[in-house]
Amino acid sequence: MADYFSQTVIRPDIPRTAMTALEYKVLGQIFDHEDVGDDVYFCAGHGPNDLLFLDLAEVKALLTEDDGVASGLADLVRQEIAKCDADDAELELDMSVIGFEGIFQDIIRRSALDHVEVEAAWTCSKMRPDGFGGAATLITADEIESVSTAGWLEEAIARLSGDAPG
Incomplete structure (x- = not known):
């Protein structure tokens, strides 16, 4: 059986003060992380984790701490908490949603x-x-743009053959 990996690095280091407590907690479960002074370096040796299991009481406390801060993650977590049963102790969070x-x-x-x-x-x-390649993503306030090595190769081959969209 083959094991697939998606080693990932995030740049620049993210200021701890720029993240809500919930974002810090969740990003720390998606990625490996290391505090670098007042910043946090995020990376993934095997690949980002997209299925998280979080302590429900802790998540509720983090939401309270972050109350009033605009966050798509907080909105998603509130929706998922609303689906929980009263006796649930853990929140399963599918990060592929956002x-x-x-x-x-x-x-x-x-x-x-x-x-x-x-x-x-x-x-x-x-x-x-199908097990090799890479990707780069640039995230700004307004856009998320990505390119993969496979996509770039397809475009380059199309240009060479004259099939590129014009």
């Missing part, structure tokens, strides 16, 4: 950051043709 990109975009909108860069290297434990 993605970590949306969290970083909210952080940019509220902070002095003008962008966040995401670079990913796709690798595989076996030499599979």
